[in-house]
Amino acid sequence: MSGTDRGQAYSLEAIAGSVIVVTALLFALQSIIITPTTSSGVDPDVRKDLRAQASDTLVIVHSNETTDLSYYTRNWVPESRTFEGAQNPSVGYGTAVPPGIFGDILNTTFSQRSRLYNVEVLYLGVNATDDRGRVPMVYRGQPAEGAVTASYTVTLYDNQTLTSGKTGTAELWEYGTDPNSEAYYPIPNAVEGPVYNVVEVRLTVW
The missing domain is CATH 1.20.5 (Single alpha-helices involved in coiled-coils or other helix-helix interfaces)
Structure with a gap:
């Protein structure tokens, strides 16, 4: 050679x-x-970082002046019995995302990194002894072992209105929890005085 x-x-x-x-x-x-x-549970540091990202997501969204977490919990369409633009009452937005900044951040922070997540709204029952109710905003399946959860508490008031473009000017106290009613809103008026309900927006990521 x-x-x-x-x-x-x-x-x-x-x-x-x-x-x-x-x-x-x-x-x-x-x-x-x-x-x-x-398997997020394999590495505690990964879970810690993921929980921080979930918590930061809720804080950032709620700090928005026009579309905070209160806005998203009230973005409801009584006729479809779910959130505006959502797929159905069982999965909420399902494989889609909420509109606006909330959906943008969820997509960038989690979906584009091959993460799955659920978002649900937990609310107080009418009676103090009632279990908290749940409304799925985004349901993408059963969380895997090692999933992390972050939550943010939001106060709703009697004189607030639904924020979807398909509702009028009726205030929250004028809605009812009968799903067959044209004025259906699943979160009840559970608190005396000007407060309507105290809800928890819960984000679970895996």
């Missing part, structure tokens, strides 16, 4: 070796990305 041929052979071997190394690195990176998604 001539010096030129030997040099070309060495070059091909070097290239082939580089390809193998790069392929191995890519595979390793994919494993790093996928593993926390499928």
